[in-house]
Amino acid sequence: xxxxxxxxxxxxxxxxxxxxxxxxxxxxxxxxxxxxxxxxxxxxxxxxxxxxxxxxxxxxxxxxxxxxxxxxxxxxxxxxxxxxxxxxxxxxxxxxxxxxxxxxxxxxxxxxxxxxxxxxxxxxxxxxxxxxxxxxxxxxxxxxxxxxxxxxxxxxxxxxxxxxxxxxxxxxxxxxxxxxxxxxxxxxxxxxxxxxxxxxxxxxxxxxxxxxxxxxxxxxxxxxxxxxxxxxxxxxxxxxxxxxxxxxxxxxxxxxxxxxxxxxxxxxxxxxxxxxxxxxxxxxxxxxxxxxxxxxxxxxxxxxxxxxxxxxxxxxxxxxxxxxxxxxxxxxxxxxxxxxxxxxxxxxxxxxxxxx
Amino acid sequence: xxxxxxxxxxxxxxxxxxxxxxxxxxxxxxxxxxxxxxxxxxxxxxxxxxxxxxxxxxxxxxxxxxxxxxxxxxxxxxxxxxxxxxxxxxxxxxxxxxxxxxxxxxxxxxxxxxxxxxxxxxxxxxxxxxxxxxxxxxxxxxxxxxxxxxxxxxxxxxxxxxxxxxxxxxxxxxxxxxxxxxxxxxxxxxxxxxxxxxxxxxxxxxxxxxxxxxxxxxxxxxxxxxxxxxxxxxxxxxxxxxxxxxxxxxxxxxxxxxxxxxxxxxxxxxxxxxxx
Amino acid sequence: xxxxxxxxxxxxxxxxxxxxxxxxxxxxxxxxxxxxxxxxxxxxxxxxxxxxxxxxxxxxxxxxxxxxxxxxxxxxxxxxxxxxxxxxxxxxxxxxxxxxxxxxxxxxxxxxxxxxxxxxxxxxxxxxxxxxxxxxxxxxxxxxxxxxxxxxxxxxxxxxxxxxxxxxxxxxxxxxxxxxxxxxxxxxxxxxxxxxxxxxxxxxxxxxxxxxxxxxxxxxxxxxxxxxxxxxxxxxxxxxxxxxxxxxxxxxxxxxxxxxxxxxxxxxxxxxxxxxxxxxxxxxxxxxxxxxxxxxxxxxxxx
Numbered sequence: 058x059x060x061x062x063x064x065x066x067x068x069x070x071x072x073x074x075x076x077x078x079x080x081x082x083x084x085x086x087x088x089x090x091x092x093x094x095x096x097x098x099x100x101x102x103x104x105x106x107x108x109x110x111x112x113x114x115x116x117x118x119x120x121x122x123x124x125x126x127x128x129x130x131x132x133x134x135x136x137x138x139x140x141x142x143x144x145x146x147x148x149x150x151x152x153x154x155x156x157x158x159x160x161x162x163x164x165x166x167x168x169x170x171x172x173x174x175x176x177x178x179x180x181x182x183x184x185x186x187x188x189x190x191x192x193x194x195x196x197x198x199x200x201x202x203x204x205x206x207x208x209x210x211x212x213x214x215x216x217x218x219x220x221x222x223x224x225x226x227x228x229x230x231x232x233x234x235x236x237x238x239x240x241x242x243x244x245x246x247x248x249x250x251x252x253x254x255x256x257x258x259x260x261x262x263x264x265x266x267x268x269x270x271x272x273x274x275x276x277x278x279x280x281x282x283x284x285x286x287x288x289x290x291x292x293x294x295x296x297x298x299x300x301x302x303x304x305x306x307x308x309x310x311x312x313x314x315x316x317x318x319x320x321x322x323x324x325x326x327x328x329x330x331x332x333x334x335x336x337x338x339x340x341x342x343x344x345x346x347x348x349x350x351x352x353x354x355x356x357x358x359x360x361x362x363x364x365x366x367x368x369x370x371x372x373x374x375x376x377x378x379x380x381x382x383x384x385x386x387x388x389x390x391x392x393x394x395x396x397x398x399x400x401x402x403x404x405x406x407x408x409x410x411x412x413x
Numbered sequence: 414x415x416x417x418x419x420x421x422x423x424x425x426x427x428x429x430x431x432x433x434x435x436x437x438x439x440x441x442x443x444x445x446x447x448x449x450x451x452x453x454x455x456x457x458x459x460x461x462x463x464x465x466x467x468x469x470x471x472x473x474x475x476x477x478x479x480x481x482x483x484x485x486x487x488x489x490x491x492x493x494x495x496x497x498x499x500x501x502x503x504x505x506x507x508x509x510x511x512x513x514x515x516x517x518x519x520x521x522x523x524x525x526x527x528x529x530x531x532x533x534x535x536x537x538x539x540x541x542x543x544x545x546x547x548x549x550x551x552x553x554x555x556x557x558x559x560x561x562x563x564x565x566x567x568x569x570x571x572x573x574x575x576x577x578x579x580x581x582x583x584x585x586x587x588x589x590x591x592x593x594x595x596x597x598x599x600x601x602x603x604x605x606x607x608x609x610x611x612x613x614x615x616x617x618x619x620x621x622x623x624x625x626x627x628x629x630x631x632x633x634x635x636x637x638x639x640x641x642x643x644x645x646x647x648x649x650x651x652x653x654x655x656x657x658x659x660x661x662x663x664x665x666x667x668x669x670x671x672x673x674x675x676x677x678x679x680x681x682x683x684x685x686x687x688x689x
Numbered sequence: 690x691x692x693x694x695x696x697x698x699x700x701x702x703x704x705x706x707x708x709x710x711x712x713x714x715x716x717x718x719x720x721x722x723x724x725x726x727x728x729x730x731x732x733x734x735x736x737x738x739x740x741x742x743x744x745x746x747x748x749x750x751x752x753x754x755x756x757x758x759x760x761x762x763x764x765x766x767x768x769x770x771x772x773x774x775x776x777x778x779x780x781x782x783x784x785x786x787x788x789x790x791x792x793x794x795x796x797x798x799x800x801x802x803x804x805x806x807x808x809x810x811x812x813x814x815x816x817x818x819x820x821x822x823x824x825x826x827x828x829x830x831x832x833x834x835x836x837x838x839x840x841x842x843x844x845x846x847x848x849x850x851x852x853x854x855x856x857x858x859x860x861x862x863x864x865x866x867x868x869x870x871x872x873x874x875x876x877x878x879x880x881x882x883x884x885x886x887x888x889x890x891x892x893x894x895x896x897x898x899x900x901x902x903x904x905x906x907x908x909x910x911x912x913x914x915x916x917x918x919x920x921x922x923x924x925x926x927x928x929x930x931x932x933x934x935x936x937x938x939x940x941x942x943x944x945x946x947x948x949x950x951x952x953x954x955x956x957x958x959x960x961x962x963x964x965x966x967x968x969x970x971x972x973x974x975x976x977x978x979x980x981x982x983x984x985x986x987x988x989x990x991x992x
Contacts, residue, residue: 109583129586136587142580146602156588203588421788428782431775432796434856438811439799441822445814458817458825458836500710503703511700519704521973526711528969529719530917532938533961536945536954537718540725560714563707621804623920628946639806643924646810654814661810665803672802673795676864 059120066115092254093264135204143188214246285410297377314373323399337403343379351396445658473656482641490619493558505570527564573607725955732949744956768854780866801860809924843933869903
C-alpha cells in the first residue's frame with residue numbers, strides 16, 4: 058500500500074487542454090473520491106494514474122516512485138472499470154486469476170487466492186461460469202475480485218456502480234466501503250454521483266472543467282463549500298441561492314434581494330456593505346417560522362418523499378426548496394414564512410463565486 | 414388464419430416472381446449438367462430428359478481440365494485471402510484503436526481504392542505486370558486481388574474490432590499484460606470470428622473474379638475457374654453445354670452454400686456501421 | 690496554445706504495408722494510363738513518342754465511343770433504378786418477421802454468391818434460342834408459341850442484359866437496406882403508431898426519410914459497380930451483335946486486348962476514371978457527412 062502524489066498534472070489532447078495543473082496528495086490507506094460533472098476530467102485523471110493515458114505535464118508518484126513513464130502493467134495498481142471489462146472468453150475463475158497467471162504464480166497459490174476472493178465476494182458458486190451468465194451485480198463482484206487478488210498498492214475505481222440499478226448501487230456502495238475498511242488499500246474512486254462521494258469517501262476532490270474546486274472530508278465540503286460550484290454540487294436537494302446586495306439596518310446586516318426581501322445574515326460576516334453576493338441556504342436549514350422572523354414565501358409545489366416533505370416556494374421571484382418533517386397540510390398558493398438561522402447561511406461573492 | 418400467417422403468405426406471393434427468376438437458371442444448370450449430350454438440342458426444347466448422366470461430371474473433369482483450374486483458383490484465392498487478412502489486421506487495429514493524424518485521410522484513401530474497379534485500370538495493371546515480369550503468373554492475380562480486396566477487409570475487420578471494448582485490453586494491461594500478451598490472449602481470441610468471416614468473403618471475392626484473371630493470365634494451364642468455364646463458351650462453334658453446366662455446378666454450389674450460411678454476418682456488418 | 694501529443698509512429702507503421710501495396714497496385718496504373726494516353730503506342734505496346742491529346746481527339750471522333758457512352762448511361766440508369774425500386778420493398782419484407790424469412794433471405798442473396806461470369810454463362814445457355822429452357826418454360830405455359838432468339842438482336846439482348854444486371858445487383862443493395870432498416874429507431878415507429886399513422890404513412894414519413902442516407906449510398910455504390918461491370922455483357926454477347934450491346938467497359942476491353950489500340954484505350958480508361966472519380970468524391974463526401982452527423986449525436990449523448 059502506498060500514497061499517491063499528483064502534482065501539477067496537465068492533460069492535452071492536441072491543442073485542447075483537459076486538465077489544468079492538478080495537485081492532489083492521497084495518503085496511504087485513504088479512500089479518495091474524485092467527483093464532478095461529466096467532462097470535468099476526473100476519469101482522464103484516473104486513467105493517467107492507471108497508465109492508460111499519457112501525462113502531458115506534471116508528475117504522478119505512487120509511494121516514492123515517480124510513475125510517469127512506467128507502463129500500466131508495472132504500476133502495481135488494480136482497476137475496476139465502469140463496464141467491468143470482464144474477459145468474455147474466460148470463466149469467472151480465469152478472469153479473477155488472469156493477473157496472477159501473468160505473474161507466473163504457482164497454480165496452488167492462484168487457486169487459493171481466487172477462492173479467498175470468491176469467498177469474500179460471495180462468488181464461490183459461480184467460479185466456473187462465463188461472465189455472460191452472470192447478473193449485473195455478480196459481474197460487478199467479479200470485477201472487484203479481479204482487483205482483490207492482486208494485493209495491489211492502489212485500487213482505482215472508474216464509476217463502477219453506474220451500470221447497476223438504484224437499489225443494488227446502495228448495497229454495493231456499502232460493500233465497497235466495508236471492503237476498504239477491511240483491506241485498507243489506498244483507493245481512488247471516480248463518480249459523478251455526489252451521494253456516492255459523500256457516503257464512501259475519506260476525502261472528496263470536487264473537480265470542474267479540468268480544475269480542482271475543493272478538497273476535503275465530506276462534512277467539510279458540505280458545511281463549508283469553498284465556492285458556489287461546490288455548494289451547488291454537493292447536497293441533495295441542492296442548496297438554494299438568492300442573489301442580492303449586502304445591507305444593514307438596526308436589526309443587523311442582511312442581504313437585500315431584488316424585490317427588497319430581507320434575508321438576515323450573521324453579524325460576524327465579513328461581507329462588505331453594498332457588496333453583490335449570493336445568499337445560500339440548504340433546504341433542511343430553512344424552517345417554517347412564525348412572527349417577524351425570516352422572509353415571505355409562496356408555496357408552489359409540495360412533494361412528500363416519506364421521511365420529509367419538500368416544499369417548493371417562491372422567494373423574491375426565485376424558486377427555493379425547503380425540507381419539513383412536519384406533516385402539516387400545506388397547499389400550493391399558501392403564503393408562509395421561512396427562516397434560516399444566521400449561522401447556517403452561506404454567503405458567496407456574486408462575481409467570483411468564492412465563499413465569504 | 415393468424416395475422417402472421419396471412420402476412421407470410423402475402424410476402425411469399427410478392428417475393429415469388431423474384432425467387433423464380435433467381436432459381437430458374439440453377440434448375441436449368443442441373444438439368445443440363447445431367448442430361449445426355451444428344452438431348453441438349455432437341456426441338457421443341459424441353460425440361461425432361463431420358464436419364465441422369467452422372468458420367469458428364471467425370472468426362473467434363475478430364476476434357477475441360479477442371480482439376481487444374483480448380484487448383485489454380487484455390488491457390489490464388491487462398492494465398493490472396495491470407496495475405497489480405499495478414500496485412501489488414503494491423504491496419505484495422507490501428508484504425509479501431511489509435512487516434513492519429515491522417516486517419517481520416519487513410520480511410521478516404523481506402524474508400525477510393527474500393528471504388529476503383531479493376532476494369533478501368535486493367536490496361537495499366539497489365540503493363541505493370543509486364544514490367545514486373547508477372548504476366549502469366551498466378552502471383553500477379555494474388556497481388557492484385559490483395560490490393561483490390563484490402564479496403565473491404567480492413568473496413569469489415571475494423572467494424573468488428575470496434576465492437577470489442579477497448580477496456581478489455583486496458584484491463585489486461587493493468588492486470589500485468591504486455592501489449593503483445595494482451596493482443597494474443599485477449600484481443601485476437603475475441604476477434605477470431607470476425608477474421609474468419611472476413612476471410613471467407615475475401616475468398617469468395619477472389620474465387621469469383623473474372624476481368625483480371627481473363628487479362629493477366631494468358632496460358633490455358635493457368636486459367637482460374639471462371640476464365641476456364643468462360644473459355645469453354647466463348648468463341649467456339651461447338652459448345653459442350655452439358656460439360657459447361659457440370660463445371661458450373663461444381664464451381665458454384667460449394668461457394669453458394671458457404672455464402673448462404675454466412676450472409677447474415679454481412680448484414681450484421683452493415684448494421685454495425687458498415688456503410689459509415 | 691501548446692500541444693504535447695507525440696506523433697504516434699505505431700499506428701502509422703501498422704497501416705504502412707496495406708498503404709504501400711494499394712499505392713503500387715492501384716496508384717501506379719493510374720499514372721501509367723495517364724502517361725500512355727499521351728503516347729503513340731504500337732500494337733505491341735511500344736511507345737512511339739509523345740503525341741499530346743491526339744488519342745483523346747481520336748476517341749471523341751469515334752462514333753462507336755458515343756454509341757457506347759449512350760448505352761453506358763442507359764445501362765447504368767436502368768440497372769441502378771430497377772435495382773433500387775425492387776430492393777427497397779424486398780428489404781422491408783425481409784426485415785419483417787414472417788414464416789420462412791431465413792429461406793427467403795438465402796434465395797434473395799444467392800446471386801451474390803455466384804460469380805457474375807457463371808451467372809452470365811447460365812443465362813446465356815438458358816436463353817439459347819434453339820435449346821434454351823427459358824423458351825421451353827414459356828412455351829409450356831403458352832406465353833409464346835415459337836422459341837425466341839433472345840440474344841440475336843441487339844435491342845432485345847441489351848434489355849435482357851439489363852434485367853440480369855438488376856438481378857445480380859439486388860442482393861448487395863438489399864443488404865445495405867437491411868443494415869439501414871435494422872438501425873432505425875423502433876421508438877419512432879411506436880410513437881408514429883400512437884400518433885395514428887397508417888402503414889403507408891409510416892413508410893412515407895418515417896422509413897423513407899430515415900433511410901435516405903442508405904438510399905443515397907446504395908445509389909452511388911451501385912452506379913460505380915454497374916458502370917464498371919464487364920462480365921454480364923462480355924459473356925452473354927461480347928458487346929455484339931455488331932457492337933450493338935457495347936458499353937464503355939466492353940469497348941475499352943476490345944480496343945485494348947483485341948485491336949491493340951493501347952493509346953486510345955488508355956484515353957478511354959482515363960475518361961472513365963475521371964467519371965468514377967467524381968462519383969467517388971460524391972460518395973466520400975456523403976459518408977463524411979453521415980459520420981459527421983453521427984459524431985454530433987455521440988457528443989450529444991455524452992453531454
